[in-house]
Amino acid sequence: MWLFMAPSVAVMALVLLYPFGSALYYSFTNHYLGGPTLRFIGLDNYTALLGEQRFWADMLTTMIIVIASVALQFVIGLAVALMLYALSGGVRIISLLNFLPHVVTPVVAGIFLKWMFVGRWGLLDATLIGLGIFPPDWLGDPVWAKFSVIMADTWKFMPFLMLVLYAGLQSFDTSLLEAAEIDGATAWQRLIHVILPMMKPLIAFVLAIRMMDAFRFFDLVYVLTNGGPGTATETITLYTYQLAFRMLEIGRASALGVITLIVVAGMIVVMILLMQRGGREAI
Amino acid sequence: MKRKARMQAILLTALILFTFVNLVPILWGFLISIKQPADAFAIPPRLIFEPTADFHIDVWVNRGFLSFLLNSGIIAAATVLISVPLGTLAAYGLARTRTKHAGKLLFGLLTIRMFPQILLAIPFFVMARWLGMIDTYPMMVMAMVAMNQPFTIWLMRSFFVDVPVELDEAAMIDGCNRWQAFTRIILPAVRPGLGVTALFSMLLAYNEFLFALILTGQHTKTLPVAIAEFGGEDINYWSISAAGAIGIMLPAVIFTLLVQRHLIRGLTFGAVKG
Numbered sequence: 001m002w003l004f005m006a007p008s009v010a011v012m013a014l015v016l017l018y019p020f021g022s023a024l025y026y027s028f029t030n031h032y033l034g035g036p037t038l039r040f041i042g043l044d045n046y047t048a049l050l051g052e053q054r055f056w057a058d059m060l061t062t063m064i065i066v067i068a069s070v071a072l073q074f075v076i077g078l079a080v081a082l083m084l085y086a087l088s089g090g091v092r093i094i095s096l097l098n099f100l101p102h103v104v105t106p107v108v109a110g111i112f113l114k115w116m117f118v119g120r121w122g123l124l125d126a127t128l129i130g131l132g133i134f135p136p137d138w139l140g141d142p143v144w145a146k147f148s149v150i151m152a153d154t155w156k157f158m159p160f161l162m163l164v165l166y167a168g169l170q171s172f173d174t175s176l177l178e179a180a181e182i183d184g185a186t187a188w189q190r191l192i193h194v195i196l197p198m199m200k201p202l203i204a205f206v207l208a209i210r211m212m213d214a215f216r217f218f219d220l221v222y223v224l225t226n227g228g229p230g231t232a233t234e235t236i237t238l239y240t241y242q243l244a245f246r247m248l249e250i251g252r253a254s255a256l257g258v259i260t261l262i263v264v265a266g267m268i269v270v271m272i273l274l275m276q277r278g279g280r281e282a283i
Numbered sequence: 284m285k286r287k288a289r290m291q292a293i294l295l296t297a298l299i300l301f302t303f304v305n306l307v308p309i310l311w312g313f314l315i316s317i318k319q320p321a322d323a324f325a326i327p328p329r330l331i332f333e334p335t336a337d338f339h340i341d342v343w344v345n346r347g348f349l350s351f352l353l354n355s356g357i358i359a360a361a362t363v364l365i366s367v368p369l370g371t372l373a374a375y376g377l378a379r380t381r382t383k384h385a386g387k388l389l390f391g392l393l394t395i396r397m398f399p400q401i402l403l404a405i406p407f408f409v410m411a412r413w414l415g416m417i418d419t420y421p422m423m424v425m426a427m428v429a430m431n432q433p434f435t436i437w438l439m440r441s442f443f444v445d446v447p448v449e450l451d452e453a454a455m456i457d458g459c460n461r462w463q464a465f466t467r468i469i470l471p472a473v474r475p476g477l478g479v480t481a482l483f484s485m486l487l488a489y490n491e492f493l494f495a496l497i498l499t500g501q502h503t504k505t506l507p508v509a510i511a512e513f514g515g516e517d518i519n520y521w522s523i524s525a526a527g528a529i530g531i532m533l534p535a536v537i538f539t540l541l542v543q544r545h546l547i548r549g550l551t552f553g554a555v556k557g
Binding site: 001002003004005007008009011012015016018019020022023026031033080083084086087088089090092094096097098099100101103104105106107108109110111112113115116121123155158160163164167168202205206209212215216218219222223237240241244245250253254257258260261264265268 | 290291294295297298299301302305306307308309311312315324365369370372373375376377379380388395396397398399400401402403404405406407408409410412425426428429432433436461465486489490492493496497506507508510511521524525528531532535536538539540543546547550551554555
């Protein structure tokens with residue numbers, strides 16, 4: 001059986017493990033493209049980053065965007081999934097149509113959304129002005145730009161949650177729900193006490209996937225704001241991109257990548273622990 | 284009964300409204316692409332206008348998007364041709380092994396997916412510069428295979444797990460060796476799964492932006508990079524850009540229709556079978 005796996009494992013060692021290994025190695029060096037020869041500098045890259053204000057600001061921005069957008073898309077996705085679940089006909093066509101934003105090439109999605117948010121010509125501004133409301137500067141104001149980026153991520157990824165949660169609902173044993181209904185539970189009580197606890201493993205799984213992906217969020221924000229105004233929407237990934245491919249600071253950028261990996265891993269572990277504790281309390 | 288029918292009607296209306304609002308950005312992009320700029324950005328939005336296909340023709344023919352489409356196609360096809368056979372073999376091996384090591388390997392693959400892409404992009408960039416392989420197809424394909432391989436293995440494995448082991452055993456009792464059982468009996472049984480996996484891995488390569496941004500150049504530029512770079516010096520810039528965006532989106536729409544029954548499985552690494 002191992003013979004079946006050998007080719008794939010060999011290729012992955014070459015194109016995955018070796019590059020990751022070298023990135024880890026670079027993170028301990030002063031590697032700079034076109035600069036003097038590579039020298040081992042221990043943890044200097046890490047301590048320099050942790051002492052930087054830009055690093056902490058970007059980390060905070062990333063956290064805000066990740067938590068707000070994942071929470072928002074989860075709530076909307078769950079609401080739509082529940083509505084689809086209660087609907088008796090036309091579910092397939094509605095869910096397929098709503099799924100489209102998710103498969104659209106991220107860069108293209110960024111362009112579509114730019115035409116919503118862009119000043120004066122954008123559809124949002126045009127509509128608001130038409131209603132006599134003075135619109136905010138969606139992409140140019142530090143606070144509103146964050147809001148726009150969160151909305152963009154929500155638009156792109158809500159369909160993913162909608163579809164997976166709907167599949168989860170469908171795999172239910174309906175007798176439990178019927179029993180709850182006979183016992184006089186309201187729709188809200190059924191959601192809180194029956195549906196959500198039953199879906200807990202699935203919810204933990206999709207939220208973990210979404211948080212990981214949201215943390216490496218790049219394409220959409222690159223097109224929409226490219227981190228601006230200033231660094232108001234600069235995520236950790238955008239900063240790493242700047243370091244590596246604009247300033248060619250390979251060593252420093254690798255260290256930032258490794259820190260991102262550690263933070264994401266930590267986040268996922270905390271989430272799984274929280275979910276498990278919640279699970280035990282429910283029993 | 285009457286109350287139930289009314290509930291359904293309200294639900295349906297709400298969902299249709301929601302779907303419409305959700306699709307407004309795409310519809311709006313489409314409208315810009317078939318309007319003259321003067322109509323596209325009139326306030327209030329103009330709904331009655333003379334549609335034009337000029338910008339769609341312009342972007343593909345005069346702005347070189349056809350050659351970027353070719354680049355995207357070459358890279359996506361090569362990625363699928365390498366990634367899917369390798370991944371299928373490994374997935375079969377993993378689906379039919381019940382040792383601790385196999386479980387560890389699977390978990391390891393899932394962990395790799397958690398890694399920030401940019402951490403892989405950096406060494407690929409360094410490697411490509413060192414080998415003088417920036418702006419070549421093989422470099423970009425290698426990066427895409429790296430990104431795709433864990434996903435391909437997990438997804439294919441979920442299809443192999445659906446095929447009962449007894450089928451392998453029956454084939455081997457009838458005189459097939461392991462390899463023959465795999466190629467003659469099992470592989471035909473998972474043919475739909477192969478198609479779905481190939482389509483998903485094609486879409487991943489087609490949509491990829493970060494790697495394309497740093498590894499491709501004048502000769503190998505893909506559609507996402509081209510549309511993101513498309514400059515604003517032209518008066519018709521918005522309309523041409525919209526036409527490009529709509530065109531780039533089309534394969535994704537076709538993809539959704541083709542894999543609609545397997546969307547959930549593909550989205551969740553094969554973990555949830557919708």
